[in-house]
Amino acid sequence: MSSFSFPFPRNLSLPLRSLSPRLSLPLPRLISLYLPSSRLRLHGVSTRLMASLERKHRIAEIASSIRVIPDFPKPGVMFQDITTLLLDPKAFGDAVELFVERYRDQRISVVAGIEARGFIFGPPIALAIGAKFVPLRKPKKLPVITYA
Numbered sequence: 001m002s003s004f005s006f007p008f009p010r011n012l013s014l015p016l017r018s019l020s021p022r023l024s025l026p027l028p029r030l031i032s033l034y035l036p037s038s039r040l041r042l043h044g045v046s047t048r049l050m051a052s053l054e055r056k057h058r059i060a061e062i063a064s065s066i067r068v069i070p071d072f073p074k075p076g077v078m079f080q081d082i083t084t085l086l087l088d089p090k091a092f093g094d095a096v097e098l099f100v101e102r103y104r105d106q107r108i109s110v111v112a113g114i115e116a117r118g119f120i121f122g123p124p125i126a127l128a129i130g131a132k133f134v135p136l137r138k139p140k141k142l143p144v145i146t147y148a
């Protein structure tokens with residue numbers, strides 16, 4: 001049975017929206033709520049719960065690193081500006097890692113990235129899962145035979 005690992009900083013607080021919209025606890029307290037004394041729960045259900053909480057926390061951190069510009073390029077559109085995520089190596093790495101976790105070990109041989117943001121995220125994902133990368137460009141951009 002694998003041992004429990006604790007990947008969070010000690011002073012971290014997590015908003016526990018799934019339990020209550022208002023509940024926010026320091027993580028050690030949160031763990032003491034979730035982890036019963038039984039070793040079985042510690043190594044079984046609670047380990048999965050912690051992995052799920054950590055994933056939610058990572059996604060929230062990624063989301064908060066993206067700058068949102070209201071009403072661009074037209075009223076009503078909330079523009080998601082990922083240039084701020086790209087300036088944050090932790091958030092950028094975590095975003096790539098989420099894809100890598102999902103697609104590794106699935107015998108994927110090619111990752112195709114759509115211009116333009118697909119050119120940013122596709123290559124590191126392809127390298128990490130051992131796949132080739134194919135850029136999907138607009139027509140007539142390349143001076144060689146292309147596939148459409």
Ligand SMILES: O=P(O)(O)OC[C@H]1O[C@H](OP(=O)(O)OP(=O)(O)O)[C@H](O)[C@@H]1O
Pocket residue numbers: 114115116117118
């Ligand atoms: O992944 P994204 O960041 O959403 O980018 C999507 C496309 O938007 C831009 O072109 P646009 O549609 O403005 O046309 P253009 O070729 O005239 O620049 C950019 O050149 C990408 O091809």
Ligand SMILES: Nc1ncnc2[nH]cnc12
Pocket residue numbers: 077078079080081
């Ligand atoms: N809301 C949005 N933010 C950034 N890029 C987009 N492309 C299409 N919708 C978008």
